[in-house]
Amino acid sequence: MSSHSPSSSQVTLHSKLTAVSSKPNGSGKTHHELSALDLAMAQHTLHMVLYYRDHQDVFFESFGLDWWRQSLSEVLTMYPTVTGRLLEQGHHVNWQVSCNDTGVRVVKATVDATLSQWLQSASASQEALLVSWDHMPLDPTTWSPYQIQISNFKEGGVAIGISCTHMLADLTCLASFFKSWTLVHRNLPITNPPSFTPLPFTPKPLSNGDAKPPPPPPQPTMQTKDMGKATFKFSSSTMKQCLSNFHDICPNATPFDFLCALFWTRISHLKPLKNNDQTLCSLSICIDFRKRLLKAPIPFGYFGNALHFTKLSLENKDLGNVVSAVNRHLAGLEEEEIWSAMERLGSSNRCMYGAELTCVSMEETLPYEAMFSDNEKPVHVSCHVGNVAGEGLIMVMPSCEEGLARAVTVMLPHEELAELIKDEAILQLDPTTLFADI
Known part of the structure; x- marks a missing residue:
């Protein structure tokens, strides 16, 4: 050191x-x-x-x-x-x-x-x-x-x-x-006042014969023992060029579509024992649904969990195909699917992140707007989900640079993360790597 x-x-x-x-x-x-x-x-x-x-x-x-x-x-x-x-x-x-x-x-x-x-x-x-x-x-x-x-x-x-x-x-x-x-x-009015009105769906009541639900388990500290973590920052110009490369295949592709596809394909490449050369490991995509509900809208200031996990499986590992598939999958997400998933939730004794490879879209999360003085936004924001296990977690969020710049935080088993940091397909995009724990 x-x-x-x-x-x-x-x-x-x-x-x-x-x-x-x-x-x-x-x-x-x-x-x-x-x-x-x-x-x-x-x-x-x-x-x-x-x-x-x-x-x-x-x-x-x-x-x-x-x-x-x-x-x-x-x-x-x-x-x-x-x-x-x-x-x-x-x-x-x-x-x-x-x-x-x-x-x-x-x-x-x-x-x-x-x-x-x-x-x-x-x-x-x-x-x-x-x-x-x-x-x-x-x-x-x-x-x-x-x-x-x-x-x-x-x-x-x-x-x-x-x-x-x-x-x-x-x-x-x-x-x-x-x-x-x-x-x-700064003595300014807040833009999104918090709302604590409950979501329309609540857990199904237990019958008299059912056991009492267990209390939440003691939570681990910020870093789990068997997982490593690293953050990759990509410039706005790099993102613009990458999206331009796939414009003919997917003209509406977003930075999230591209980075989700890139890291999904590269991480799948590191899991040869579970996937043959033609198949991607399945991916769970987590999105914020505050702005997606039209029939039963909730305010953007809703203070509670407003996340939907949707699964995507593909066989074709070509990057352009994966970018397009991610874009189509999220664009076609119906409101009914979100409420149906809410209704199916019953037990709290589960691992929502990482049981299968999970990619979180943080496009609606805007921490760089938090400024204690005019025009003094944060120079960096780190986000972490505790108790991630299994296949790993990918988190895509805006970066401090304006425009299309994005930061990607990855949690993977240590040996896989060590290989991902050396991956040529990622390195050729000239990312800045922060907080690499390998």
Whole structure:
């Protein structure tokens, strides 16, 4: 490790405190039951880290946290589930959130490296130190299901990490919460007020003879032991050229269509024992359905899980064919399929990500709009889903560069990730590789 490469010992946790709402919502007020989709996410956690360079001294010059206290307290008033606690309602019913203004756990830390050194050299396991997370205890009533960590870098810059159980939110929610926080900090109205109105479908009630549903299992920390992680950033000009190459085959192809197809085909190539040379491994594609529901629309500010997993299988591994197939599959997705999948969800004891190779579209997730000052957007945003197992996970999201630029975060078994990082079909697109944990 070079002298400029960050190490685990360079992240120092200083203290924990609790941030509460500026206006209490009323102790004991109970939120609605979690949806079947929320419960299906019980085995997973979410982690998002936003990096800011602090060019205008927006944050702190010496270590201190006064800059965020008032705005965070104000925005928490609008998000009562963030400051609440999980509880069970009755003996045969599902989990709820008690909106009791208990507060959100906040950890303050320092990093003994500059932000530039960190972004150039840190691994995924080192980046995990920038998010705070505790396992869910047997009694979750005193446990903070959301946790925030604010880490100050040498010579300026800050990383703000937020973690939560996936039962309570998806990544669109976390990005929306961040944006609302920054707007409140700048004394601007929030653009997508949170909505907590339940989805139309809830878990089917249990009969008297059914066993009580198990509580969500204790959640793992940010990085699972047998999986490695890396992020590839592709420029807007590269994406424009790639889409141009397939214009005759698929004129409506999007950056997600291309990158989903590229990484699907290249990862399938690394799984020779499970797939012959003519067949791709099956792919589960995860999309946000907030803007796809027309017959029973939900607001974009819906605060909960609004994700649909749809399966795609192909035999032809030609990249152009795969790009076109992904595009057609998502364009042809019917609203009825989404609601039907919601109705079929019953058990929370499942692994939603990675049991088969999963690709997540984060085109509706806009964390780069979270700016604590005018025109000072994050220089990088990392997203992570905890407890991914099996075949692996691909996450495609916008990048800090405007236009068609995209970042792809991949979680795979270590030996497969080591090969993927050397893959010529990916390297010829000249990506910037960050947080490679191999």
